[in-house]
Amino acid sequence: MDETVLRILSIEDNPADARILQKNLSPIDRFSNFAIVEAACLQDALHALSHAAFDAILLDLGLPDSQGLETVRQIYERAPKIPILVMTGLDDEDLAMEALRQGAQDYLVKGEIRRPWLVRAIHYAIERQQIVEQLQKLNAELARSNRELEQFAYIASHDLQQPLMSIGAFAQLIAMKLDRHLDPKIERYLAQIGQAVTRMQQLIRDLLAYSRIGIGDRPTDLTDCNRCFQEALANLRSTIAESGAVVTTDDLPSVRADPAQWVQLFTNLIGNAIKYRRPEELPRIHVSVRQQWHEWCFCVRDNGIGIESEYFDRIFQIFQRLHSEREYPGTGIGLAICQKIVESYGGRIWVESTVGEGSSFFFTVPRNQ
Structure with missing residues (x-):
């Protein structure tokens, strides 16, 4: 990370724990330049998220107006793109693991937090969130690409095939009209037109098959x-x-x-x-x-x-x-x-x-x- 100040929302109702966090995040070098905004309850936290931008959230699961996973859910719904680090007591690790499944990026055990661990955990959570957003962007681009391929498949199967069918049909009509009066050279030309149409139709079918590979859900059976x-x-x-x-x-x-x-x-x-x-x-x-x-x-x-x-x-x-x-x-x-x-x-x-x-x-x- 560079020297940019990272804004951290600390959601903690215990004043002693809040002071420990403030001390651990006090600036020492260019890798730990943090600006801390404190919230002692869920409503204060939601208000802060509505009025300011943050780089990470430190979240205590036990707040006066919200407990456990409901706290994570409401914070995540309000700020899905901000990494959440859950703060848990020694006996709350199962709950913390469930919080990770609900959208939190990491969890830290109170009483075991040390400055290097906390700083590193915040940086890693921010980097992981950036990777998640990049993957989401790539997935969106892939979905758009798949839609374009489906559109190409439609064009290939209709708009490109139709002129070829017309060319082949007109070549056959010319041959039928001239019938026995057909010059051998013209007959050969018409046969070559028919062969070219057949090859082009096969080429379009093969391109269509090639473009469709990998589109859709992976098979489960x-x-x-x-x-x-x-x-x-x-x-x-x-x-x-x-x-x-x-x-x-x-x-x-x-x-x-x-x-x-x-x-x-x-x-x-x-x-x-x-x-x-x-x-x-x-x-x-x-x-x-x-x-x-x-x-x-x-x-x-x-x-x-x-x-x-x-x-x-x-x-x-x-x-x-x-x-x-x-x-x-x-x-x-x-x-x-x-x-x-x-x-x-x-x-x-x-x-x-x-x-x-x-x-x-x-x-x-x-x-x-």
Whole structure:
């Protein structure tokens, strides 16, 4: 703290205890420059709070016109942004602990108060209150950011999709109108318009999914990962059939996670393993899991084309692609979505790979306590 005078409201009805506080807070150095305002009852304290600003409050729980937690409640309601340090007798510690739960920052035991402890406790309480206010501000900014993301999601799903649908529809109308008189070059152009519209719609859907991750309440129910795995296979049914992929799994645990996000996680990772397969070999993908310390570590292993180590970090960045759209279609958001899902649950995701042999994507999630 600097040399600024800290204004302290001392709410104490015992004159002897009030004098001890005054003595302990008398100025000695630049770290203990206090201005004390005394109040001997709750009403005097509330009056003082209405007419002056304070940096901290020293509160005795036993006042002539208020006792115990009711005192804390009324002071906290009047001045929620001023740190409260409760003064308690030796036999009132349980009450003091409850006062902390009601909004007090700290408590001090009368008879054991020493100047260094008191000065330090006041400074710490003020600093903690400043941290609390910063966290509240950050939470408010986060809530505002989430509202903006929700607004973006609305725009993406309506205002951006509608023009694309119109472009696609008009391209189809032109093709129908010209019918057999359609020039092959024009037909190719219209087909390219349709393909571009389809890619843009998928890109918007992926951006929408990416923006929504982490918005809303954290899940409290357990999710069966075996069921999520089966739903992911159902999503990939045609891709698996076309490629002849063999996808197997260990018995998977239940985790505290959003089931839709976990289905998407498995779908993206298994879908990528099938997409980046070696042409001369049937794709084989296995999902395994192991328990380590306080978390589950999942692994999606394949026998595909592999990834060079210099790209291990880059592939998780949004819109980052190692191959052209013609070689491997996609939007370049899939692994970024996987990373955002995993990290939203306090986990991490990484890859280990050998070119020409395959890749193993690992991700962790905290175990359920």
